Amino acid sequence: MINSSYKRFFTTLGNENRLQIIHLLAKKGPQSVSQIVNGTKLEQSAVSHNLKRLLLCQFVHLKPNGKERVYSINKETIKPLLTLMDKHVREFCQKTCKKCERGDLWITQQQ
Amino acid sequence: MINSSYKRFFTTLGNENRLQIIHLLAKKGPQSVSQIVNGTKLEQSAVSHNLKRLLLCQFVHLKPNGKERVYSINKETIKPLLTLMDKHVREFCQKTCKKCERGDLWITQQQ
DNA sequence: CGTTTGTATGAAGAATTTATCATATGAAAA
DNA sequence: TTTTCATATGATAAATTCTTCATACAAACG
Numbered sequence: 001m002i003n004s005s006y007k008r009f010f011t012t013l014g015n016e017n018r019l020q021i022i023h024l025l026a027k028k029g030p031q032s033v034s035q036i037v038n039g040t041k042l043e044q045s046a047v048s049h050n051l052k053r054l055l056l057c058q059f060v061h062l063k064p065n066g067k068e069r070v071y072s073i074n075k076e077t078i079k080p081l082l083t084l085m086d087k088h089v090r091e092f093c094q095k096t097c098k099k100c101e102r103g104d105l106w107i108t109q110q111q
Numbered sequence: 112m113i114n115s116s117y118k119r120f121f122t123t124l125g126n127e128n129r130l131q132i133i134h135l136l137a138k139k140g141p142q143s144v145s146q147i148v149n150g151t152k153l154e155q156s157a158v159s160h161n162l163k164r165l166l167l168c169q170f171v172h173l174k175p176n177g178k179e180r181v182y183s184i185n186k187e188t189i190k191p192l193l194t195l196m197d198k199h200v201r202e203f204c205q206k207t208c209k210k211c212e213r214g215d216l217w218i219t220q221q222q
Numbered sequence: 223c224g225t226t227t228g229t230a231t232g233a234a235g236a237a238t239t240t241a242t243c244a245t246a247t248g249a250a251a252a
Numbered sequence: 253t254t255t256t257c258a259t260a261t262g263a264t265a266a267a268t269t270c271t272t273c274a275t276a277c278a279a280a281c282g
Binding site: 032033034044045047048049051052066067068069 | 227228229230231
């Protein structure tokens with residue numbers, strides 16, 4: 001069933017740490033693992049594990065640079081995806097989500 | 112953190128039973144709970160629980176009709192979302208996903 | 223070489239999520 | 253107003269996912 005691919009994609013996105021990583025990469029551009037560790041305050045191994053899942057789904061790209069490994073988001077997919085979610089929150093979830101009333105949505109503002 | 116809303120949205124979508132329900136609603140239009148039970152072969156209580164989560168995220172709409180409760184997908188969000196995912200699979204996941212080579216993607220074909 | 227630095231991986235317990243059962247509610251029908 | 257049909261809900265066991273620790277690997281440097 002094709003559903004299982006979608007399941008993998010959505011559960012990969014449905015995790016705060018991975019969203020935090022995506023957020024960081026969206027905001028700061030390509031980052032090495034240790035930069036992500038600094039930027040997110042997550043453990044190094046947690047970062048690596050989560051990056052691996054993001055990479056498997058191709059939500060991030062990887063470019064080794066010496067002993068560093070530099071990750072960047074797959075803008076083509078991730079940007080419209082989060083824009084769509086922002087739109088959804090704005091249109092449908094205004095009663096339940098206080099944050100969106102303040103207008104501090106997630107990615108729409110940036111760049 | 113706004114991330115927690117996104118977490119809720121994506122984990123809600125990251126479940127095969129809920130994707131199956133969405134798929135059914137997308138294909139057949141509005142359906143009552145028992146129609147969904149028939150269409151998906153899931154237990155009635157499982158269907159109700161999952162519909163509740165979908166409703167909380169406003170991925171489906173609800174319209175009571177007598178003692179029936181008729182659910183329909185929120186096309187404005189769900190359709191572009193799945194179209195985006197289809198596109199992502201097509202562009203980035205061709206090596207790992209055999210299904211997409213056969214072209215039987217999820218929602219793009221329909222209606 | 224051996225060491226250091228940066229990153230990945232496997233395993234296992236902890237935490238979260240899901241499925242299921244039993245039961246509750248609510249609307250219509252008898 | 254009892255019964256029936258359609259659906260929702262709470263509790264809990266089962267399954268899945270996450271976090272963390274220890275360790276491994278790989279590149280650069282001394």
